[in-house]
Amino acid sequence: MAVFIKRVFALLIASLVAGVTGSVMSTYRTIIDLREIGAPISDGTAFSTALYDVQHFAPLYTLFITIAFLIAFLVSGGLYKTIKFGRPIIYIVAGATAILVMLYLMKQVFFGVPIVAGARDNTGLLLQILAGGLGGLCFALLSKTKAQSKIA
Numbered sequence: 001m002a003v004f005i006k007r008v009f010a011l012l013i014a015s016l017v018a019g020v021t022g023s024v025m026s027t028y029r030t031i032i033d034l035r036e037i038g039a040p041i042s043d044g045t046a047f048s049t050a051l052y053d054v055q056h057f058a059p060l061y062t063l064f065i066t067i068a069f070l071i072a073f074l075v076s077g078g079l080y081k082t083i084k085f086g087r088p089i090i091y092i093v094a095g096a097t098a099i100l101v102m103l104y105l106m107k108q109v110f111f112g113v114p115i116v117a118g119a120r121d122n123t124g125l126l127l128q129i130l131a132g133g134l135g136g137l138c139f140a141l142l143s144k145t146k147a148q149s150k151i152a
Helices: 002-036 043-056 058-083 087-109 122-142 146-151
Strands: none
Touching: 002 043, 002 058, 002 087, 002 122, 043 058, 058 087, 058 122, 087 122
Protein backbone atom coordinates (compact mmCIF):
# COMPACT_ATOMS: atom_id res chain seq x y z
CA MET A 1 0.00 0.00 0.00
CA ALA A 2 2.86 2.38 0.79
CA VAL A 3 4.32 1.89 -2.71
CA PHE A 4 0.93 2.67 -4.26
CA ILE A 5 0.60 5.89 -2.23
CA LYS A 6 4.18 6.85 -3.10
CA ARG A 7 3.44 6.38 -6.82
CA VAL A 8 0.20 8.34 -6.67
CA PHE A 9 2.04 11.16 -4.89
CA ALA A 10 4.83 10.98 -7.51
CA LEU A 11 2.25 11.11 -10.33
CA LEU A 12 0.58 14.18 -8.84
CA ILE A 13 3.87 16.02 -8.24
CA ALA A 14 5.17 15.11 -11.71
CA SER A 15 1.92 16.35 -13.28
CA LEU A 16 2.07 19.57 -11.28
CA VAL A 17 5.69 20.19 -12.29
CA ALA A 18 4.90 19.57 -15.97
CA GLY A 19 1.67 21.59 -15.81
CA VAL A 20 3.18 24.67 -14.18
CA THR A 21 6.36 24.50 -16.28
CA GLY A 22 4.35 23.99 -19.47
CA SER A 23 2.01 26.84 -18.56
CA VAL A 24 4.85 29.29 -17.94
CA MET A 25 6.66 28.22 -21.12
CA SER A 26 3.45 28.58 -23.12
CA THR A 27 2.88 32.08 -21.75
CA TYR A 28 6.40 33.27 -22.49
CA ARG A 29 6.40 31.63 -25.94
CA THR A 30 3.21 33.54 -26.78
CA ILE A 31 4.62 36.79 -25.38
CA ILE A 32 7.78 36.36 -27.47
CA ASP A 33 5.63 35.89 -30.57
CA LEU A 34 3.62 39.02 -29.74
CA ARG A 35 6.78 41.06 -29.16
CA GLU A 36 8.13 39.90 -32.53
CA ILE A 37 5.16 41.48 -34.27
CA GLY A 38 5.63 44.73 -32.36
CA ALA A 39 3.35 44.41 -29.34
CA PRO A 40 4.76 46.54 -26.49
CA ILE A 41 4.70 44.03 -23.64
CA SER A 42 6.79 44.98 -20.62
CA ASP A 43 8.64 42.42 -18.53
CA GLY A 44 6.30 43.18 -15.62
CA THR A 45 3.25 42.49 -17.77
CA ALA A 46 4.85 39.28 -19.04
CA PHE A 47 5.53 38.15 -15.47
CA SER A 48 2.04 38.99 -14.22
CA THR A 49 0.55 37.21 -17.26
CA ALA A 50 2.60 34.11 -16.44
CA LEU A 51 1.36 34.21 -12.82
CA TYR A 52 -2.22 34.60 -14.02
CA ASP A 53 -1.82 31.61 -16.32
CA VAL A 54 -0.32 29.52 -13.51
CA GLN A 55 -3.43 30.28 -11.44
CA HIS A 56 -6.04 29.92 -14.19
CA PHE A 57 -4.64 27.80 -17.06
CA ALA A 58 -2.24 25.47 -15.25
CA PRO A 59 -4.85 23.68 -13.09
CA LEU A 60 -6.87 22.47 -16.08
CA TYR A 61 -3.73 21.77 -18.10
CA THR A 62 -2.35 19.78 -15.16
CA LEU A 63 -5.52 17.69 -15.06
CA PHE A 64 -5.08 16.71 -18.71
CA ILE A 65 -1.39 16.04 -18.11
CA THR A 66 -2.24 13.81 -15.13
CA ILE A 67 -4.47 11.66 -17.34
CA ALA A 68 -1.80 11.47 -20.05
CA PHE A 69 0.92 10.67 -17.52
CA LEU A 70 -1.18 7.98 -15.84
CA ILE A 71 -1.47 6.10 -19.12
CA ALA A 72 2.14 6.68 -20.15
CA PHE A 73 3.61 5.77 -16.77
CA LEU A 74 1.56 2.58 -16.47
CA VAL A 75 2.88 1.46 -19.87
CA SER A 76 6.40 2.54 -18.90
CA GLY A 77 6.24 0.61 -15.64
CA GLY A 78 5.47 -2.54 -17.60
CA LEU A 79 8.30 -1.79 -19.99
CA TYR A 80 10.73 -1.29 -17.12
CA LYS A 81 9.68 -4.58 -15.52
CA THR A 82 10.49 -6.28 -18.82
CA ILE A 83 13.85 -4.70 -19.65
CA LYS A 84 15.02 -3.90 -16.08
CA PHE A 85 17.29 -0.95 -16.93
CA GLY A 86 17.12 2.71 -17.88
CA ARG A 87 14.26 3.60 -15.55
CA PRO A 88 14.80 7.40 -15.56
CA ILE A 89 15.17 7.48 -19.35
CA ILE A 90 12.02 5.39 -19.80
CA TYR A 91 9.98 7.81 -17.70
CA ILE A 92 11.50 10.91 -19.31
CA VAL A 93 10.60 9.58 -22.76
CA ALA A 94 7.16 8.55 -21.50
CA GLY A 95 6.45 12.02 -20.08
CA ALA A 96 7.62 13.75 -23.24
CA THR A 97 5.62 11.40 -25.45
CA ALA A 98 2.53 11.78 -23.26
CA ILE A 99 2.58 15.55 -23.77
CA LEU A 100 3.10 15.22 -27.53
CA VAL A 101 0.23 12.75 -27.89
CA MET A 102 -2.02 14.77 -25.57
CA LEU A 103 -1.46 17.99 -27.53
CA TYR A 104 -2.01 16.16 -30.83
CA LEU A 105 -5.27 14.65 -29.60
CA MET A 106 -6.48 17.97 -28.17
CA LYS A 107 -5.85 19.57 -31.56
CA GLN A 108 -7.86 16.83 -33.29
CA VAL A 109 -10.77 17.17 -30.87
CA PHE A 110 -10.89 20.95 -31.32
CA PHE A 111 -11.13 20.91 -35.13
CA GLY A 112 -7.43 21.34 -35.84
CA VAL A 113 -6.93 24.31 -33.52
CA PRO A 114 -3.99 23.98 -31.10
CA ILE A 115 -5.51 24.71 -27.70
CA VAL A 116 -2.22 25.49 -25.96
CA ALA A 117 -1.20 28.78 -27.54
CA GLY A 118 2.46 28.38 -26.73
CA ALA A 119 2.59 25.06 -28.62
CA ARG A 120 1.43 26.38 -31.99
CA ASP A 121 4.89 26.29 -33.56
CA ASN A 122 7.71 23.76 -33.42
CA THR A 123 9.67 25.67 -30.77
CA GLY A 124 6.65 25.94 -28.49
CA LEU A 125 5.78 22.29 -29.04
CA LEU A 126 9.35 21.29 -28.19
CA LEU A 127 9.16 23.34 -24.98
CA GLN A 128 5.96 21.53 -23.98
CA ILE A 129 7.59 18.18 -24.74
CA LEU A 130 10.54 19.19 -22.53
CA ALA A 131 8.09 20.03 -19.72
CA GLY A 132 6.68 16.51 -20.12
CA GLY A 133 10.17 15.03 -19.94
CA LEU A 134 10.83 17.00 -16.76
CA GLY A 135 7.62 15.61 -15.31
CA GLY A 136 8.74 12.10 -16.27
CA LEU A 137 12.06 12.63 -14.53
CA CYS A 138 10.27 13.84 -11.39
CA PHE A 139 8.10 10.73 -11.45
CA ALA A 140 11.11 8.44 -11.89
CA LEU A 141 12.93 10.04 -8.96
CA LEU A 142 9.96 10.31 -6.60
CA SER A 143 8.51 6.85 -7.24
CA LYS A 144 11.76 4.93 -6.91
CA THR A 145 11.65 2.08 -4.40
CA LYS A 146 14.60 1.00 -2.24
CA ALA A 147 15.24 -1.96 -4.53
CA GLN A 148 15.26 0.31 -7.59
CA SER A 149 17.65 2.69 -5.84
CA LYS A 150 20.21 -0.09 -5.64
CA ILE A 151 19.73 -1.08 -9.32
CA ALA A 152 19.32 2.23 -11.16
